Amino acid sequence: MQRQVALIKQSLFDQGYLDEQFIELEELQDDANPNFVEEVATLYFKDSARLISNIEQALERGSFDFNRLDNYMHQFKGSSTSIGASKVKTECTMFREYCRVGNAEGFLTIPYLRRVQMFEDFQATEERARNVEKEA
């Protein structure tokens, strides 16, 4: 069982879902805070769900407030960086580049794909991390 957890975790790193920041967080876990990683991860998922929801709404509205979108992305990137969610962080960076360009025409097609990719990466990260927690 332990070996399985270790393998799942290793694959998360190998596939670039998590980076060394996640290890840093694991090392902060101790007897005084035995559930630290789980608590921070839960906080991250809640926060991210809120941000993604805001982003979705902003995009659905049709008129693109690039500053607002950029703001949400910045927050999302910030927490992803702190927890070590590497792929999500990369997606946020790319998305922000499109916001920076502020080109409505180009923005309409590409960000949808980026958005889907970002959400998929996020869901994958969340699912795998939760599986790791469940096994542990």
Added chain:
Amino acid sequence: MAGEVPNLEASKLTALVVDDNFVNQSVHHKLLDRLGIKNDVVSNGQEAVDVHCSGRNYDLILMDMDMPIMNGIQATRRLREMGIESKIAGVTTRAEEEEVKEFMEAGLNDFQEKPLTISKLVSILHNLELYVQT
């Protein structure tokens, strides 16, 4: 992560975490805890100013740059205007030269790029002469 984590509890250092992001707040708070540094957490520059107005003082302030209501640059300037001489370390994901320069000029003593880690924190403490390795 190699090496031992220093315990600075005996030094009685205190710190203030200023960051609007809940995940960052949690991580930075725990990093400081792990080093034995008692710390408070606020969510933006205005709260950082308010907490000082109420008479609190800290050895170290970890200041994020982008925050609503009052950002890190404004808050740093304001605290310096108020005569606060605590060491302020800017912590942010932004690392472009111009932005770092503006942040430093607002009154920072040090700067670190996120994500924060134990070794980056120790580095800050060392740079600010709050911790001397024996």
